[in-house]
Amino acid sequence: MDDIEDLDAETIREMFMDLAIIKDKxxxxxxxxxxxxxxxxxxxxxFPQTGCFRTFCYNVSHAKWFDNLVMLLIGLNxxxxxxxxxxxEVDEDAPIMKISNAVDYFFNISFAIEAFFKCIALGLIMDxxxxxxxxxxxxxxxxxxxxxxxxxxxxxIKLDFGIFKxxxxxxxxxxxxxxxxxxxxxxxxxxxxxxxxxIFNVLIVVLVVWLMFAILAINLxxxxxxxxxxxxxxxxxxxxxxx
Numbered sequence: 001m002d003d004i005e006d007l008d009a010e011t012i013r014e015m016f017m018d019l020a021i022i023k024d025k026x027x028x029x030x031x032x033x034x035x036x037x038x039x040x041x042x043x044x045x046x047f048p049q050t051g052c053f054r055t056f057c058y059n060v061s062h063a064k065w066f067d068n069l070v071m072l073l074i075g076l077n078x079x080x081x082x083x084x085x086x087x088x089e090v091d092e093d094a095p096i097m098k099i100s101n102a103v104d105y106f107f108n109i110s111f112a113i114e115a116f117f118k119c120i121a122l123g124l125i126m127d128x129x130x131x132x133x134x135x136x137x138x139x140x141x142x143x144x145x146x147x148x149x150x151x152x153x154x155x156x157i158k159l160d161f162g163i164f165k166x167x168x169x170x171x172x173x174x175x176x177x178x179x180x181x182x183x184x185x186x187x188x189x190x191x192x193x194x195x196x197x198x199i200f201n202v203l204i205v206v207l208v209v210w211l212m213f214a215i216l217a218i219n220l221x222x223x224x225x226x227x228x229x230x231x232x233x234x235x236x237x238x239x240x241x242x243x
Contacts, residue, residue, distance in 0.1 A: 034058060040123025040130050047120055058121035061114070070114055071181055077107045078175045101154070104171075108147045111177075115144045136180035143177060146170045 035049050035058065047054040060066050080103055090097050118137070123130040131137050150171065179185045 038122050038127075038129040040127040043120050043123045054120055057117045061117040061121045066114075067181055070111075071178065073107060073110055074175065074178050074181070080104075080107070081172060081174065105151060107174075108144075108151050111140075111144050111174075112148055115141055136186065139173075140177050140180050143170070143173050147174070 034055075038049075040049075042048055043054055047057075049055075080100075084100065087097060087100060115131075119131045125132040127133075132141060147170075179189055
């Protein structure tokens with residue numbers, strides 16, 4: 001309490017805004033934190049940080065409602081991918097397949113718009129803090145680009161072999177995009193990857209212990225399990241000879 005009493009009113013107000021106890025109605029704090037950690041001054045060498053369009057893209061891509069909307073689209077897309085398993089034997093000209101393809105186009109365009117907004121807001125790759133400098137964004141971008149390539153090839157090239165099938169198979173990676181939008185899942189996956197080395201060492205120790213018991217069992221029990229079978233074989237052979 002003594003430390004808090006020594007602080008001035010502005011510092012206490014900043015602390016309360018950090019804890020989301022009070023809101024900054026003037027948006028000054030939001031403006032000060034804009035582009036924090038983003039070193040790209042000119043996105044695509046066209047859009048400056050002070051430009052209206054880039055500011056709009058930044059505000060939209062960092063808005064809570066936009067993130068919730070993307071999460072909703074990822075969930076709906078996952079349901080749609082599950083429903084596609086029931087359409088494997090349906091003819092391409094069937095109405096249900098046309099509806100399915102239209103829904104796919106909607107999801108592809110929606111995710112492409114999300115990636116476009118973030119690329120404009122953060123810059124593409126050249127500077128620190130750019131969109132493709134983050135590993136999770138690289139995964140998102142890869143899934144978006146493969147989905148767009150699949151869509152374009154499906155529109156103009158009616159082929160169903162080789163690379164085209166692989167591109168269609170990559171659509172199953174879309175649910176992984178939920179990881180990049182969930183901080184808790186990011187931490188879990190990162191911790192899992194970091195612990196792979198330790199898990200491998202534990203696995204080696206367990207295999208060595210199993211090997212020790214296997215060698216001990218072979219030395220103590222080798223051939224002993226055949227006694228009953230051998231006696232039965234001798235008895236059966238004797239009985240057969242008597243007959």
